[in-house]
Amino acid sequence: MTEQTGTQTINGVDVSKLKETIQAVKETPSLADFRFRIVNKWQGGGLNQTTVKASYGAGQEFPERDGKFTMQADEPPILLSGDKAANPVEHLLHALAACVTTTMVYHAAARGIPLEAVESSLEGGLDLRGFLNLDPNVRKGFKNITVNVRVTGNLSEEQKQEVVKLGSQFSPVYDMVTNSVPVTVKLSSS
Amino acid sequence: MTEQTGTQTINGVDVSKLKETIQAVKETPSLADFRFRIVNKWQGGGLNQTTVKASYGAGQEFPERDGKFTMQADEPPILLSGDKAANPVEHLLHALAACVTTTMVYHAAARGIPLEAVESSLEGGLDLRGFLNLDPNVRKGFKNITVNVRVTGNLSEEQKQEVVKLGSQFSPVYDMVTNSVPVTVKLSSS
Numbered sequence: 001m002t003e004q005t006g007t008q009t010i011n012g013v014d015v016s017k018l019k020e021t022i023q024a025v026k027e028t029p030s031l032a033d034f035r036f037r038i039v040n041k042w043q044g045g046g047l048n049q050t051t052v053k054a055s056y057g058a059g060q061e062f063p064e065r066d067g068k069f070t071m072q073a074d075e076p077p078i079l080l081s082g083d084k085a086a087n088p089v090e091h092l093l094h095a096l097a098a099c100v101t102t103t104m105v106y107h108a109a110a111r112g113i114p115l116e117a118v119e120s121s122l123e124g125g126l127d128l129r130g131f132l133n134l135d136p137n138v139r140k141g142f143k144n145i146t147v148n149v150r151v152t153g154n155l156s157e158e159q160k161q162e163v164v165k166l167g168s169q170f171s172p173v174y175d176m177v178t179n180s181v182p183v184t185v186k187l188s189s190s
Numbered sequence: 191m192t193e194q195t196g197t198q199t200i201n202g203v204d205v206s207k208l209k210e211t212i213q214a215v216k217e218t219p220s221l222a223d224f225r226f227r228i229v230n231k232w233q234g235g236g237l238n239q240t241t242v243k244a245s246y247g248a249g250q251e252f253p254e255r256d257g258k259f260t261m262q263a264d265e266p267p268i269l270l271s272g273d274k275a276a277n278p279v280e281h282l283l284h285a286l287a288a289c290v291t292t293t294m295v296y297h298a299a300a301r302g303i304p305l306e307a308v309e310s311s312l313e314g315g316l317d318l319r320g321f322l323n324l325d326p327n328v329r330k331g332f333k334n335i336t337v338n339v340r341v342t343g344n345l346s347e348e349q350k351q352e353v354v355k356l357g358s359q360f361s362p363v364y365d366m367v368t369n370s371v372p373v374t375v376k377l378s379s380s
Contacts, residue, residue, distance in 0.1 A: 011234075012235030012236075012237075012271075013271075014270055017270055021270070021322070022322050025322060025324060029319060031318075032318040032319045032322070032324075032328075033315070033317060033318075034315070034316050034317075034318055035313055035314070035315045035316075036277070036280050036283060036313070036314050036316075037283075037312065037313045037314075038276075038280055038283045038284055038287060038311075038312050039309065039310065039311045039312075040284065040288060040291055040309070040312070041307075041308070042291050042295060042305075042309070044201075044202035045201070045202030045203055045295070046202075046203070046296070047202075048287075048288050048291045048292065048308075050283075050284040050287055050288065052276045052280050053311075055266065055280075057268055057269075057318070062266060062268070065266060065273070068273070071261065071276060071284050073284070073285070073288030073289075073292070075292065076245065076252060076255060078248055078250075080203055080204055080207055080208060080211070080296075081202075081203075083255070083258070085259060086242045086261060087226070087288075088286075088288040088289035088292060088361075088363050089226050089285070089362055089363060090226050090228060090242050090245075090259075091261070091284055091285035092282065092285040092289075092363050092366065093226060093227075093228045093240075094228055094230065094240040094263070094281055094285075095278050095279070095281035095284075095285055096278075096282075096373070097228060097229075097230035097238075098230060098238050098240065098277075098278040098281060099263075099278035099279070099282075100375070101230055101232050102236050102238065102263070102265065102278060105235070105236070106236070106270075107323075117231075117232065118231070118232035119229065119230070119231050119232070120229065120230045121227070121228075121229045121243075121378075122227065122228050122229075122230070123225055123226070124225070124226050124371075125223070125224070126225075126226075126362060127222045127223060127224075128215060128221075128222035128223075128224055129215060129219060129222045130360075130362070131293070131360055131361075132211070132212050132215060132222070133360060134212065134215060134216060134222075138222075139365055139369070140360055140361060140362045140365035141362040141363065141364075141365035141366035141369070141371060142366060142371050143371075143372075144372045144373070144374065145371055145372070145373045145374070146373075146374050146376070147373060147374065147375040148376050148377075148378045149375060149376070150377075150378040160377055161377055164375060164377045167375065168373075168375050170320075170330055171278075171330060172278070172279055172316060172320070172321055172330045172331040172332070173278050173279060173282050174331075174373065174375075175329055175330035175331035176282065176332060176367060177366060177367070177370065177371050177373060178371065178373050179329070179331070179370055180367065180368055180369055180370040181314075181331060181332050181333075181334065181367050181368065182333075182334045182335070183286070183334070183335045183336075183337060183358070183367060183368050184334065184336045184337065185337040185354060185357065186336070186337070186338050186339070186354075187338075187339055187340075187347075187350055187351055187354045188338045188339060188340040
């Protein structure tokens with residue numbers, strides 16, 4: 001038995017730290033409790049802006065992230081706004097693509113599989129009659145989402161398929177979009 | 191019966207155009223078919239970038255949106271990356287907040303309800319043991335999401351409650367997150 005020393009980085013992920021994290025969470029499951037927070041402000045018409053707030057995880061608050069990132073959303077003219085940013089459903093596709101990619105990259109790293117490039121194309125189709133309340137049988141959101149992933153690296157077709165499978169198997173956003181999440185909406189007293 | 195002329199804007203939304211849109215979709219339901227598209231490229235470690243592609247709707251392609259917006263995602267150091275952007279689950283919260291807000295604003299406008307301000311605070315909690323594959327009974331995504339909405343305007347408490355309800359009733363992203371969407375993930379042959 002040899003003991004590994006130093007750090008090992010695969011796919012830009014420090015695998016030694018990743019394994020330490022897994023070990024720490026195994027020993028102290030409460031470290032796995034993470035909370036992510038944002039605030040969003042309406043800016044008129046279809047435009048609004050999100051600010052990322054402090055997050056919590058591994059038993060600590062991260063106040064240095066409070067206000068660090070802002071993201072806008074808007075709607076194109078065909079949906080009656082000024083097209084100053086991607087719209088909310090495009091942001092959902094971004095969240096999904098980003099999460100599936102990061103999940104493939106991290107889980108491949110943990111298995112010692114180096115990747116050269118990952119690129120994905122997503123499309124979601126929706127019937128606006130849902131949002132417009134013209135037909136109660138038409139859903140408001142996407143009817144379906146297709147994700148085409150291209151993985152580049154010194155890998156067999158089978159290994160590429162395995163990497164893609166890791167994405168849908170362990171991605172938090174993929175889990176939420178395909179399995180649903182309970183959402184509680186409340187009016188704050190001002 | 192009087193005929194309304196000119197435009198009427200409420201909450202920054204051209205309500206005359208909104209009513210024309212509703213009428214047009216009623217007459218020609220195929221106009222309600224919308225498709226939104228993105229591509230995402232991995233940039234190393236937990237960092238990746240999405241580019242919005244041309245969208246389709248109301249019987250037309252919108253090639254002028256191709257490449258107009260880019261959004262990055264990353265992970266904070268505690269999740270082993272450089273924290274150059276909000277992470278994928280924060281982007282999901284952004285998509286949800288943006289969509290619920292826009293839905294409240296548009297549906298309030300259609301009902302002639304003027305709003306002064308809308309602000310929402312969201313939190314999602316997750317147990318990292320899901321992503322880390324330490325317990326198959328722990329889900330990967332958020333266990334729950336809370337949304338606290340503050341609505342400002344010359345409205346009764348009851349009207350504010352009604353506006354908040356419009357958000358969850360008609361928002362496409364709220365529908366997707368709470369009711370799930372079928373997602374097909376495929377490996378592209380390169």
